[in-house]
Amino acid sequence: MLPNGNGGGIEAGPFALPEGGRYAMEVRNMSRAPAVSLPELRSILATDRDRVRLIDVRSREESAAGTIPGALNIPVSELENALRMEPADFQATYFAEKPRLEEENLVFFCQIGSNECHAMQTARELEYLGANYEDEYRAWQGKED
Numbered sequence: 001m002l003p004n005g006n007g008g009g010i011e012a013g014p015f016a017l018p019e020g021g022r023y024a025m026e027v028r029n030m031s032r033a034p035a036v037s038l039p040e041l042r043s044i045l046a047t048d049r050d051r052v053r054l055i056d057v058r059s060r061e062e063s064a065a066g067t068i069p070g071a072l073n074i075p076v077s078e079l080e081n082a083l084r085m086e087p088a089d090f091q092a093t094y095f096a097e098k099p100r101l102e103e104e105n106l107v108f109f110c111q112i113g114s115n116e117c118h119a120m121q122t123a124r125e126l127e128y129l130g131a132n133y134e135d136e137y138r139a140w141q142g143k144e145d
Contacts, residue, residue, distance in 0.1 A: 036107055036133050038140065045070070052105045055079075055130075057119040058137065062111055068140055072096050076110065076119050083126050099128065106130030111137050 036044070044052050045068075054071035056063050063073035072094060074082045082090060083099070090098035099106055106128060108119040123130055133140075 034130075038133075041068075041107065041133055041140075052107055053099055053103065054133075055099075055106060055108045055119065056137070057108055057110045062137075066137075066141060068109065068137070071109070076122075079119050080122050080126070083123060083128060101127050102129070104129045107133050109133035109137055109140075 041052075049070060054068055056067045056071040056073045057076040057079060058067075058073070059075050060073060063071075063075075067073065074094060082094065085093065085098065087098045090096075106123065108123070108130060110119070120130060
């Protein structure tokens with residue numbers, strides 16, 4: 001539990017407080033997967049971009065039209081197979097290092113907020129840790145600096 005300033009606390013996901021070199025996330029959705037808000041994600045990306053792996057689970061067409069900088073596009077329809085791939089096959093297919101099971105700072109996002117919940121559920125079933133970006137890509141796009 002992390003203090004919330006009014007005597008209570010919030011349950012934290014894998015991102016711990018900045019003093020510890022990681023970031024706090026409150027559990028905000030019914031699936032109990034940690035969620036990262038737009039301000040939290042912007043802060044993480046501004047201060048410690050290498051500590052987070054963004055996974056864009058939208059279609060290739062949606063991702064090609066624009067994405068959060070640094071995100072890896074793995075359409076939700078491919079995610080389970082992608083996470084089951086051998087690292088070399090994943091690298092050859094997605095031109096990126098395969099996320100490791102123990103990698104806590106995976107953040108999934110989609111266009112309208114529904115696919116990332118499915119993506120997080122799929123990842124958790126395969127024993128991956130991670131979080132959902134609680135807003136959709138449209139929120140990021142609309143508030144981009």
